[in-house]
Amino acid sequence: MTTRRDFLKSSLGTSAVVSIGATAPQFLLQAGAAEAKPTDETILVMVQLSGGNDGLNTVAPFKESAYRKARPTLAVSAGDALKIDDSYGFHPAAKGLSNLLESDRLAIIQGVGYANPNRSHFESMDIWHTCQRKTAVRNDGWLGRFLDNTRQGDALDIPAIHLGREKQPLALSSQDIRVPSVTSLDRFRLKESAGQLRKTVTNIGKSASPGGGLLGFVQTSTGSALSASEQIEAASGRYKTGITYPESGLAQKLKTVAQLIDSGLKTRIYYVTLDGFDTHSRQAAAHEALLRELSGALDAFVRDMDEHGHGDRVLTMSFSEFGRRLQENASEGTDHGAAAPAFLAGNRVKSGLIGKHPSLHDLQDGDVKFHTDFRQLYATVLDQWLGVDSAPILGGKFTRVPALRS
Amino acid sequence: MPQDIASIDPDWAWSPFSPSTEQPWNRRLAAHLCRRAGFGATSKELDELLEREPAELARSLVENAKAASMRDPETDALATAMLATGNSRNLAAWWLYRMLNSSWSGDQATQTSPLLEKLTLFWHGHFGTGAEKVDDAEMMFTQNRLLRRHSLGDFGAMTQEISRDPAMLIYLDSTTNRKAHPNENYAREIMELFCLGEGNYTERDIQELARCFTGWEVRRKKFRFNRYQHDTGTKTILGKTGKFTGEEGVEVVLKQKALPRFIARKLIRFFVFDEPAAPEQLVEPLAKLLRQSGLRIAPVIERILASNIFYSAFAVGRKVRSPVELGIGLLRCLNGSSNLDRVAQHLDEIGQAVFYPPNVKGWDGGRTWINTSTLLGRSNLVGELLRHEATRFDGQTLEALAKKNAVSNPGELIEWLDELLLAVPLDDSAKSELLAFAEQTTGDPSRRIARLIQTLSTVPQFHLA
Numbered sequence: 001m002t003t004r005r006d007f008l009k010s011s012l013g014t015s016a017v018v019s020i021g022a023t024a025p026q027f028l029l030q031a032g033a034a035e036a037k038p039t040d041e042t043i044l045v046m047v048q049l050s051g052g053n054d055g056l057n058t059v060a061p062f063k064e065s066a067y068r069k070a071r072p073t074l075a076v077s078a079g080d081a082l083k084i085d086d087s088y089g090f091h092p093a094a095k096g097l098s099n100l101l102e103s104d105r106l107a108i109i110q111g112v113g114y115a116n117p118n119r120s121h122f123e124s125m126d127i128w129h130t131c132q133r134k135t136a137v138r139n140d141g142w143l144g145r146f147l148d149n150t151r152q153g154d155a156l157d158i159p160a161i162h163l164g165r166e167k168q169p170l171a172l173s174s175q176d177i178r179v180p181s182v183t184s185l186d187r188f189r190l191k192e193s194a195g196q197l198r199k200t201v202t203n204i205g206k207s208a209s210p211g212g213g214l215l216g217f218v219q220t221s222t223g224s225a226l227s228a229s230e231q232i233e234a235a236s237g238r239y240k241t242g243i244t245y246p247e248s249g250l251a252q253k254l255k256t257v258a259q260l261i262d263s264g265l266k267t268r269i270y271y272v273t274l275d276g277f278d279t280h281s282r283q284a285a286a287h288e289a290l291l292r293e294l295s296g297a298l299d300a301f302v303r304d305m306d307e308h309g310h311g312d313r314v315l316t317m318s319f320s321e322f323g324r325r326l327q328e329n330a331s332e333g334t335d336h337g338a339a340a341p342a343f344l345a346g347n348r349v350k351s352g353l354i355g356k357h358p359s360l361h362d363l364q365d366g367d368v369k370f371h372t373d374f375r376q377l378y379a380t381v382l383d384q385w386l387g388v389d390s391a392p393i394l395g396g397k398f399t400r401v402p403a404l405r406s
Numbered sequence: 407m408p409q410d411i412a413s414i415d416p417d418w419a420w421s422p423f424s425p426s427t428e429q430p431w432n433r434r435l436a437a438h439l440c441r442r443a444g445f446g447a448t449s450k451e452l453d454e455l456l457e458r459e460p461a462e463l464a465r466s467l468v469e470n471a472k473a474a475s476m477r478d479p480e481t482d483a484l485a486t487a488m489l490a491t492g493n494s495r496n497l498a499a500w501w502l503y504r505m506l507n508s509s510w511s512g513d514q515a516t517q518t519s520p521l522l523e524k525l526t527l528f529w530h531g532h533f534g535t536g537a538e539k540v541d542d543a544e545m546m547f548t549q550n551r552l553l554r555r556h557s558l559g560d561f562g563a564m565t566q567e568i569s570r571d572p573a574m575l576i577y578l579d580s581t582t583n584r585k586a587h588p589n590e591n592y593a594r595e596i597m598e599l600f601c602l603g604e605g606n607y608t609e610r611d612i613q614e615l616a617r618c619f620t621g622w623e624v625r626r627k628k629f630r631f632n633r634y635q636h637d638t639g640t641k642t643i644l645g646k647t648g649k650f651t652g653e654e655g656v657e658v659v660l661k662q663k664a665l666p667r668f669i670a671r672k673l674i675r676f677f678v679f680d681e682p683a684a685p686e687q688l689v690e691p692l693a694k695l696l697r698q699s700g701l702r703i704a705p706v707i708e709r710i711l712a713s714n715i716f717y718s719a720f721a722v723g724r725k726v727r728s729p730v731e732l733g734i735g736l737l738r739c740l741n742g743s744s745n746l747d748r749v750a751q752h753l754d755e756i757g758q759a760v761f762y763p764p765n766v767k768g769w770d771g772g773r774t775w776i777n778t779s780t781l782l783g784r785s786n787l788v789g790e791l792l793r794h795e796a797t798r799f800d801g802q803t804l805e806a807l808a809k810k811n812a813v814s815n816p817g818e819l820i821e822w823l824d825e826l827l828l829a830v831p832l833d834d835s836a837k838s839e840l841l842a843f844a845e846q847t848t849g850d851p852s853r854r855i856a857r858l859i860q861t862l863s864t865v866p867q868f869h870l871a
Contacts, residue, residue, distance in 0.1 A: 180779045217773055217776070
């Protein structure tokens with residue numbers, strides 16, 4: 001907690017400026033109150049690939065003999081690869097990624113990692129989440145610090161939502177803000193005769209004189225909550241999409257995220273995970289299924305957001321705690337590695353390969369080396385997408401990656 | 407009474423409240439006392455409490471709580487059963503049961519007092535320890551007993567014991583506190599969060615204090631001192647120098663001037679009002695009392711619960727109900743019982759899982775309890791609680807409860823609930839909206855009452871305590 005917390009405290013003053021438009025709307029309770037403006041703030045959707053995604057088989061260097069040699073059973077062949085260019089291609093199951101690239105909506109940031117890579121899932125994921133090594137106290141995550149830094153006194157809408165059954169990612173831990181982990185939209189529904197209840201409470205609110213202090217706070221919060229529940233209810237009833245989402249777990253989670261975004265919630269961070277990338281043995285079938293799930297879901301989500309008019313303000317980032325070893329192992333799988341590609345998807349990305357594919361001839365303990373620190377990616381997203389100063393959040397300045405169009 | 411909290415006269419504030427014709431001792435004030443000193447009271451209990459004087463009542467509540475703190479729950483059959491599962495989630499139901507079944511009358515048969523459970527909850531948040539990391543129900547239970555035993559006792563003794571409590575040692579990584587690599591986590595939190603508050607120590611003090619705790623370990627769920635890992639050298643902490651042991655290090659912290667004010671401020675926020683922060687002149691008399699009594703908690707609590715300010719407009723309705731206060735309070739006021747495992751899950755969903763505070767700071771409380779998802783969750787919780795098949799009121803139904811309390815129509819019901827459940831009364835237009843709502847609903851009388859209560863629980867006033 002030492003330096004970081006103090007650092008954050010000292011930086012709060014400067015960064016409170018950034019979050020425009022997050023002022024609490026006074027929806028229904030106070031008669032004559034101005035209509036809430038539709039939000040146009042940017043949104044970040046995190047898709048975490050847990051277990052260590054095999055980057056070398058996601059963006060395959062099919063032309064390199066070193067790759068084919070190191071992966072006698074697993075290499076993606078030039079014939080099968082979905083070509084990105086003459087040398088690199090997606091795994092054939094990653095059709096969705098290929099579609100995104102063709103529509104100029106996918107930035108592939110190559111060689112992402114960090115110095116002295118840790119090959120423990122838990123430890124490496126914690127490093128990605130907190131930007132801190134094990135020796136430091138890690139009580140909050142980079143997104144949690146973003147929330148702390150942009151917090152408004154009486155902000156009512158949920159600042160971030162984690163969708164899933166797993167433990168809440170440390171990235172979302174914050175000093176001051178509690179991020180709800182939800183498994184479904186149910187958490188935003190009034191369960192019994194919502195309409196009648198809402199009407200009565202809204203009427204009570206309309207005739208009440210606005211209270212000061214805590215009562216006033218709960219009055220506006222209640223207005224906001226009833227409005228959100230109505231919006232979500234209406235949105236999930238009204239929500240229609242021409243896009244067919246796959247039946248997969250990730251696709252359904254992203255579809256829920258799409259509904260929440262479309263309902264008008266002012267939440268700026270959504271977090272979902274896809275687990276199972278720890279492919280130590282018989283990788284081929286498992287990895288194929290995972291890449292199909294990932295790419296199908298991402299493709300559907302990005303197109304859906306575009307169809308609903310949110311394409312320009314929704315950015316999806318996908319990462320894994322590490323890549324996998326170049327040399328496949330004796331069980332037709334791969335072991336824990338280091339650098340790997342990360343992805344940004346959305347209308348406003350600079351589509352294509354960004355940075356070089358890591359060299360297969362300059363390895364560190366058998367793994368390809370990183371050239372882009374993951375915090376550079378975070379800095380890009382914080383500075384250029386979320387519109388805050390990344391330095392206090394990341395604990396320093398990091399060179400941005402040219403992955404977003406201004 | 408002064409208008410502005412900054413200009414409040416501390417003597418007036420902390421003098422015993424004596425009822426007058428302008429401010430009579432009534433059911434609303436008695437309900438306020440019960441909400442703050444515990445988890446609410448039934449209509450019948452309020453009638454009984456009205457027979458007594460507020461100042462005498464405060465004294466006897468503290469005495470009852472002290473007596474109850476001597477009765478160790480280790481002999482509790484329910485606790486034993488819950489512990490046998492090894493799951494700290496189940497312990498929550500045990501604790502909620504104690505809160506729900508505590509008695510205002512000091513009746514020994516119920517084993518416990520509302521004030522004692524409320525204070526234990528306060529200290530649980532103060533010395534925040536999360537079961538997720540500790541991962542051992544027995545250790546969490548041991549810590550809970552420790553907090554209950556010291557709830558009204560000597561803060562110094564409690565802090566010494568909690569510093570060696572196995573759950574705390576694990577939670578704040580003291581178990582990796584070795585001579586060569588002192589872990590600063592506990593040393594920091596004991597000063598920042600448990601005793602002094604930020605600004606009353608330096609980073610250097612933390613490093614030096616951490617050295618005192620080296621060698622404090624947990625073996626077989628018990629505290630163990632490993633002298634081979636203890637740094638026996640000279641340390642300088644908060645201006646004092648010596649070859650301090652862990653206990654001596656804690657003692658140095660306990661002697662700091664900032665401590666009584668820090669604790670008094672926190673007690674005011676918990677028992678009197680969420681906001682604004684209490685002005686210094688209001689904190690000082692309680693800090694002085696704490697100092698003079700050798701850091702004993704009981705006199706401070708008694709002073710607070712008997713005071714003018716506690717019964718004033720600065721306090722009544724000036725807190726946000728915590729999830730536990732909301733869930734257990736609703737059952738408690740309606741003489742209800744339910745499936746407390748389910749209730750514990752609900753409380754978790756709206757932000758307060760006992761034994762699982764979000765971090766070492768405990769629950770921030772106040773406005774942080776409220777957001778879109780927790781407000782809707784609160785309404786759903788009340789609805790489900792009232793309709794749950796295991797829920798009983800007075801052993802029966804809501805209809806029977808209403809009858810027993812001579813409530814025979816929706817208008818009377820609204821008045822009755824308003825006084826029983828709300829710290830801030832409904833205005834007339836709200837009452838007429840609710841009446842219209844009650845008259846529209848049809849069907850089984852108990853179900854209609856449940857609908858009305860759920861609607862009431864969605865009205866902003868309901869969330870204030």
